[in-house]
Amino acid sequence: MKKSKVIMLVAILATLASVLMACNKPSSTEKEPETIETREFETAKGVVEIPSKPLRIVTDFYGGELLSVGANVIGVEPTAFDNPFIKDLLKDAVEIGQPVNVEKVLELEPDLIVVMYDENYEQLSEIAPTIHIPYGTATNIQETVKIFEDITGNHEEAAQFISKFDQKAKEGREKLAGIIAADATFGLYELTDKGDLWIFGDNAGRGGQALYNALELNMPHENSTAEQTLQLSMEVLPEYAADYMFLTAYDPEKRGEALNALKDSPIWQGLDAMKNNQVFYNDFDTYYRYDPIAIYEQIDLFVDMLIDRSKENQTK
Known part of the structure; x- marks a missing residue:
């Protein structure tokens, strides 16, 4: 009799253990916690x-x-x-x-x-x-x-972007071959709404990476990559003037007063780039950007404007 009770007790305990295990086991619809590497x-x-x-x-x-x-x-x-x-x-x-x-x-x-x-x-x-x-x-x-x-x-995506960038830069340089002189200089300038004038290097936005890195064009000889931004007075501007000059204007209220004053300045009018129709007035928001996608797109913008201006000058 005792033996049968022991057997029954063991059976009950085994059943309870099975029930407890089933309760603790996650259901097929429950998600186990994800391990983030x-x-x-x-x-x-x-x-x-x-x-x-x-x-x-x-x-x-x-x-x-x-x-x-x-x-x-x-x-x-x-x-x-x-x-x-x-x-x-x-x-x-x-x-x-x-x-x-x-x-x-x-x-x-x-x-x-x-x-x-x-x-x-x-x-x-x-x-x-x-x-x-x-x-x-x-x-x-x-x-x-x-x-x-x-x-x-994202190694694959990065490699694809750099490959695409290098190809775009190569195509841009090939398009400009014969359009511009090998020793020509190219300058990036910005005018603020307060009338302050700045020149930029190759890593401060305004198209510097596209112009100097991708297209491998020459900076004005007085400028250098070590001096990414430099404020200029109108008196010294001719010393920093390039053969091709690209100007953006920071003018949040779109008043245009500082830009009009610059354009009317005898010093500005006397620059060789002005006389040769090689000054470009560029949209601030488009050229201020310096992220890789913007730089990639700016390559074509610079190439197209230089080719179009060359054609325009040839017809004069």
Whole structure:
């Protein structure tokens, strides 16, 4: 009798164990927690552990850089949506303010944040791994793409972009061969609404990477890559004048007063580039941009305007 009770007790315990195991086992409809693979990334703030393949990225001023390597940008600062070269690629992205609005970023649930400015770095770091890349970290488009290739892990997309860029640059140089003199100089200038005049090097926007890196055109001899921006007085402008001069005007209110005053200046009118019809007045928003996608598109813009102006001058 005792033996049969023991057998019955064992059977009951076995049944209970089976029931408990069944209760603890995830159902076929339940998802097991995903394991996100991470890696260490060296930044200006030290080593940060980031996703090996980030899928939801928020940034302040690096929207174009991330898009050039095929990243998914879900949030970006406001002026990115005015960038003619990437605004269509940002149709599903959210504007996060400038400075970055931490609450907006939190709502987006990013798995990576990449910033140029670090005002809210500590707060952002509590939301997701945050990488700080100060302005001017890269000196050319190749370095820029490599940085964002490393951040995203999108090696194939980065290689494709650089290959496409190199081909576009090569085609541009071939189109200009015979159109411009080999020793001709090309200068990038900007006029502010306050009348201040600046000259730019090869890594400060305004088309510098397209003009000097991709098309390999010559800077004015007084300028150098070491001096990316230099304010000029009208008196010294002739010393920095190039054979071909490209001018953008920063004029948010579109008043045009400073530009009209410059055009009427005897010094401006006396420049060789003006006399030879080799001055170009370019749209600020188009040429201010310096992300890889903008640089890629600016190559054709410069090539086309130089070819068109050459044809125009030949018919005179």
